[in-house]
Amino acid sequence: MQSLIGTGVALVTPFKEDFSIDTEALTRIVNFSVDGGVEYLVILGTTAENATLTSDEKELVIQTVVEANNGRLPLVLGVGGNNTMKVVEELKTRDMSPYVAILSVSPYYNKPTQEGIYQHFKAIAEASPLPVILYNVPGRTSSNMSPKTVLRLANDFENIVAIKEAAGDIVQVMQLLKDKPADFLVISGDDMTALASVLAGGSGVISVIGQGFPKEFSEMIRLGLNRKVDEAYKSQYLLSDIIDMIFEQGNPAGIKHVFQVLGLADNTVRLPLVTIDEDLQERIAEFVNKIDK
Template sequence: MFTGVGTAIITPFDKETNVDYNSLKTFVKYQLDNGVDSLIVLGTTGEAPAIEEEEREKIVNTVVEIVNKKVPVIVGTGTNNVNHVLKNNKLAESAGADGLLIVTPYYNKSTQKGLVEYFKYISERTTLPIIMYNVPSRTGMNINPETAVSIHENCKNVIGVKEASSNISQIVELFSIKPDSLKVFSGNDDQVLPIMSLGGDGLISVTSNVALKSFVELTHSILNNDLEKARKLNNQFMKLNKLLFKEVNPIPVKYAVSLLGLCENVVRLPLVKASQETEKLLKEEMERLNLL
């Protein structure tokens, strides 16, 4: 699908919390201009659950149009209702997107056996390639390594997994049993170096919303076996990564993008703005990194 950095882009809102399509266009151009390898639209960072159906269509269309096939556009279409996922997938197909990011069912959850059935049902109903998304801290459930492999074997268009389990032993095990054809992407900015060292293809990133060039450099260094350079960049951005998750993502990153002048500092419920303390620390760190 891609190697390097895919930015899980924020969805800009105006002060009345309407989707700000102009800012969206500008932000996508900004990402393209700075060398992004892929764009992930309407992920958690894009506040997907707070986006209504009609907005979803317009957002995806807008991004696909601006990107104009320069890089793959991957749409987050997972929900916890299989019919809604199918509907989201159709919309992504119509818009001309290049791939789908589909999280496991959350809240209602499923069993490992149920996961295979779930992804089979979905993958048989779309022509687009799918990246599974494993994020137990949000979903309450895990994709076990054998299950990831089984889904890949049963669903020819499930071609990757975004791993955000933070369980490094599990991730190591996944690499040891998976075929080459199943790609692994780090779903956590701070874990990109360990996961790509294990053989991961790239990072689906929050931090690259505001520090894209360095994360392109970081991920490509690892792809080029240049560990020394990768370590240096990785160490340099660790504090920013940490601050961007000091409150529930995308609360801090929305503020960070607003500091760049690329969106308003506006989130939708159930999210609320970051505390002044978080904002202060974030601004200081971005200044230290010469991002402002």
């Protein structure tokens, strides 16, 4: 899965002020990311606010991104949930031809045991026509996929090819890297520790900040992959403040304000998320305008 090495970006869903989907803005963001040098695009991840999208709106997002991308970059589709049968049904019925892989989050709210998580992804692996990227994000799911469970899945199913590891725990990342099968990819899901993960042997990142600063962030990851450590950390320190800021009051409210400052999209989010406060808006704008000069 060479197409998953480097920087993927978890695309936002831009809204107009009336909360309808802004397809023109989404097209601009796709073009901005592609032109900025990222390696692939992720559709309908957590950052897309997919929990607040209707089925028809999800289809509109998919159609818009596929058309805007126009075959330029590999596409990954988020297909996950806490209803295993529903996920399996989608995998069996959806046209998967535009994508190179699916990204599937560990079940949330139900709080399954490690055996339950294993059986959930076993069912997904057996149903999926595409390679599967596991997604571990305990801050949202309330349960951690242990390295033991991840490695069990990686060894048992050839089409489980990677994990997006977003526990924010570099020790857990190192455990996975130490014991993983040779071709299994460990992809960071945490922007602040992405470079550290890459330098430890990881394959890259699925990023939020990468769509706001695609040139700078994707170059940082490439420098890390090429073991150019000092140059990579120079980029890390350049971006560290904005990485903190975009998550300070929730994702994707922060990155959406980056897009507003850049003139690419409005900063509107759907409830229960709310727009970031004026102080954070000003700090983000100051940073973006400084970098954009």
